[in-house]
Amino acid sequence: MDDSVIDKAVYAELQETAGAEFVAELVDTFFEEASGLLAELRSARAEDHADRFRRAAHSLKTNSNTFGAMRLGALARELELKGLDPDRARDTVAIAALEVEYTRVAGALKDLCNG
């Protein structure tokens, strides 16, 4: 599997300290939360709500880094630090890129849990 999607060392350490079974459950919670956070990002952007936008990006960043999804974490961090862009279109593109990366992460994490 592509190591750039999930940092295996981070994921292995998580399994080691919290237990593989627990991590599998935590991955499910991450999936449940992530779809809500992505929706929140989109609606905060649409409603020009800077606080909600920053918080959603912040939570996505933290959760991504927890599982070793470093690229997803970095994309979310960019949005958190930059905040709402004066040019809406740039945020729309950035959120789309985030969603593409999230799909990769979700696939990789599912494989890791099952493998």
Next chain:
Amino acid sequence: MGEAGARLLIVDDNKVNRLLLSRNLQMQGHSAALAENGRVALEMLRRETFDLLLLDIEMPEMDGFAVLERLKADPQLRDLPVIVTSSVEGLDNIVRCIGLGAEDYLPKPVNAVLLKARIDASLEKKRLRDQQKELVRRFATSEVAQDLQQSGFALGGKRVHASVMFSDIRGFTALVESQSPEETIELLNTYYTLMFDAINGHGGVVNQMIGDGLMALFGAPLPLKDCAGSAVAAAVEMIELIEQFNVERSRAQKSSIRIGIGIATGDVVAGYTGTQQRATYTCIGDTVNLAARLEEHTKIAGRGILIDEDTQRALRDRRRTEALGAVPFKGKSAAIEVFGLAAGQPAG
């Protein structure tokens, strides 16, 4: 794993973080409660007792900075150790947390080994602080300890309206000679337990114990609404407790004990006297001297409880008192009106 598991509160709006931190703590042998924002956390902290707080910064409704500010301003909660766990960006934010009283800062994702080390260190520091507070409590009183915690320590007194009580055991010297020292210590411990119970139960504070005698304050260091009424109620209960204690003693073929109590009400100067190194919370003034004289006079008057005129007046006929006339006391230019309390046992 720590000796006995501690109870921690995890405050984080992110469910993944809450579950993961809670799992980490559980694996360390601790138990954790969860709150999803600062407002919920403060409600829980005021309701329940926790040993440590793991606090996120970025949260809706009330963020971590606001929680730290509230904790700092709350005398009940300001000693609670807080470890901030956050992936908030910027060194200035971390500095702000420490400035607001956070004990430590851990970046997210939290490393489990580091988390354990920080928690263990924090709990150990808390244990030492609690031990220190417990020592202050044991050797002062909870009121003085609270006063010290709130206003800090400063020599000097302030004038307050209070009732002062003196009490001691009649014929104590003879009693000591007739029994072993071990028996005397045991008797004193039981006696003090009973007297503390009655005095504290009515809002009073024992501030001195000398042999078999004690001095108690009602209305200092914390003000009391009806200091005279409280002092007299405590005195009546003390006599009743001693009577019950005597029933037990006579069953064990031991002699009865009798106590005498004097109460005076008025202005006193209360505060810390001594040196910067060693001081005691005490109270001085005419009222204190008068209470001591009244206690001594119980032997002559053959009464269990004697009170002064100000105490009697403050009772406003709530209790039956008997005027015993004016008594010339040592150190007093004019004779003092003395009243006996009907409930008081005759002094032996």
